[in-house]
Amino acid sequence: DTEVTQTPKHLVMGMTNKKSLKCEQHMGHRAMYWYKQKAKKPPELMFVYSYEKLSINESVPSRFSPECPNSSLLNLHLHALQPEDSALYLCASREDRGRAYEQYFGPGTRLTVT
Amino acid sequence: GQSLEQPSEVTAVEGAIVQINCTYQTSGFYGLSWYQQHDGGAPTFLSYNALDGLEETGRFSSFLSRSDSYGYLLLQELQMKDSASYFCAVLISSGSARQLTFGSGTQLTVLP
Numbered sequence: 156d157t158e159v160t161q162t163p164k165h166l167v168m169g170m171t172n173k174k175s176l177k178c179e180q181h182m183g184h185r186a187m188y189w190y191k192q193k194a195k196k197p198p199e200l201m202f203v204y205s206y207e208k209l210s211i212n213e214s215v216p217s218r219f220s221p222e223c224p225n226s227s228l229l230n231l232h233l234h235a236l237q238p239e240d241s242a243l244y245l246c247a248s249r250e251d252r253g254r255a256y257e258q259y260f261g262p263g264t265r266l267t268v269t
Numbered sequence: 270g271q272s273l274e275q276p277s278e279v280t281a282v283e284g285a286i287v288q289i290n291c292t293y294q295t296s297g298f299y300g301l302s303w304y305q306q307h308d309g310g311a312p313t314f315l316s317y318n319a320l321d322g323l324e325e326t327g328r329f330s331s332f333l334s335r336s337d338s339y340g341y342l343l344l345q346e347l348q349m350k351d352s353a354s355y356f357c358a359v360l361i362s363s364g365s366a367r368q369l370t371f372g373s374g375t376q377l378t379v380l381p
Binding site: 186188195196197198199200203205210211245255256257258259260261262263 | 299300302310311312313314317319356358360363364366367368369370371372373374376
């Protein structure tokens, strides 16, 4: 299984809503990532979890709250988002340090904030 | 911080060869990766160079010159399905983790 799955595929939420994005992988990868991607732009790193511990937070606003309940799951909790947060949210995972350059991306959740 | 530069668009015809260049400025550099992303799809890994020289994977090759902070992706025998965005990405060390920082992407259009 070389797949990263993400749910939901699409999400529309109001600025007062609370929602969560979910990511799952069963490749035994111990590093997992959240990226944000706007149209025609590159993926921007948001968070990195390494062995279920948050190791990088790229100065992301607190309205985004990541969680890594176990080595296979990664969540991104959303609260009080702004319209400019509308984007494709990508989850990725990778093997140990030896192949840190090769990340496996999920299909993403397309988020629209109204 | 890091900065990467690559052309925004490249157009070529089927069967041709195209080269996508990438220059970078960064600290804590480990290597240069290349990713492909079709419209509406997820980025997928293509190639990685940690050392100077050429790496070949089928129709795709990637080159790195660490002294020049420069690399390129070479696509041969272009096919229509190669139309996509191509991102170079530097692998850097950040604290206890290694992370990729992506360039702005090159939109490749392959014409019949």
